Amino acid sequence: MGDFQKIDTWQGLFLLFIFLVLMYFLLNALKFALERFGAKNKTNKALRISLQKFKLLFVPIASVLLLLDFISINYVPHTLILILICVFCYPTIKNYVSGIVFKINPLTTLNATIKIGNQRGEIKKMLPLGLVVNTKNGEQFINYTKVEEKGFLIHSKENNLFRQTLYVESEFDSNYILDVLFDNPIINYKEPPIIKKQENSKVLKLQYTLEKGANNKDIVSYLKTLNITTNSNKITN
Template identity: 40%
Template sequence: METITTFYSWKGLFYLFIGLLALYGIIKIVIRLIENSAKKNLTNKQFIFWLRNSLFFYVPVAVIVFVLGFISINYITHSILILIIGIFGFPYIKNYLSGILFKSNPIVSKGALIKSKDLEGEIKQLMVLGMIVNTEYGEQYVNYKNIEEFGFTINSNKSSALRQTLYLKTILTQDAVLDILFDNPILNFEEKPSLKNGVEPEDLILKYTLESGATTQDLISFLNSKEIETKLTRKVN
């Protein structure tokens, strides 16, 4: 009886939190060890993907277990508190769960090309509540719930042509910058890069398509070596 009383207490909740956190850390360490030691064959890749997905789904399950432990301390008061938090936090919770389902899709990864309503570009970063996509108009933050609502298609072939935008700052003329670009094989000149003036006299807007295998970071490094400043804009939905 004393053991049960101890479990349904703040002390028991603390031990539960430590246990859940420790298990999360162990799973992450196991994934890292397998990634570093396993041979890159199809079977191991599928197993690693399964482990990563288990980590995605472990977090919400652990939160539910912790919440149940919290409620068990004081059923009425804590249930009301959780209900209030759930009502106000529902949009964020829904967005988070949509993100788990989205990221657990085997064709979703950084560098893949995604197309949805009013969105087309390369996935740059997958975060907790949304992702950053590099589009023709710069970097765009997209909530997972929007992707779930409108649907999406993924093309994991990075060689697919994608028109992108980079913002430059330089004292060079447009012709001089284009001459520099033509001296480098990073860009796909079947779809010629274009430059237009920005707000300030030294600002230029570059629209370009990369060659297969090249990355935006390669282009940025090249331009920076020519003393041309670069930046990506962020557009929030």
């Protein structure tokens, strides 16, 4: 019981801070390891996405834990100090929280095309307090509060010039094809491949992005070795 009470001290607050910082670095190291050394498949991608979301939530959760410990050291004065800070910093705090909600959205990724009010461009950076969007007028910084007030629309990446399209005819289902694609290192798994079934047809429409320097012929040859027929033009049955 005595050890537990030591948390309500400046030393306990410092130790909690050190522990949380180490946890944050551990999350970053795990994320780096998954991106650098993990298998390029759907399971790994789902794990990385979940880890990224948890990392986004970790900072506010850690902050709340530190604030609660800070209050417990001396309830009345420390509570008053925090109330004053919240009053004066409310716009910044609101903006930061809006940013977390924005970044958790699976559609909001780097290089995605976004429309905010009358502004449209590609997301180049997602900073703690705002976005850097590359518009026709150059790079614009837009804070998350403004994004929340005006609303936003994410446009599909399917029309991206770097997005490749192949039509696939195979006895294998779409899940199998996606799995074998994730095993190929020339596929850019940060913009994962998408397979859509064509209406009234067994033909699948495959859209994907290659790593820089990769050749589209390589992926065609790779699929051919797996007895998966592809065509750059739409196949008609």
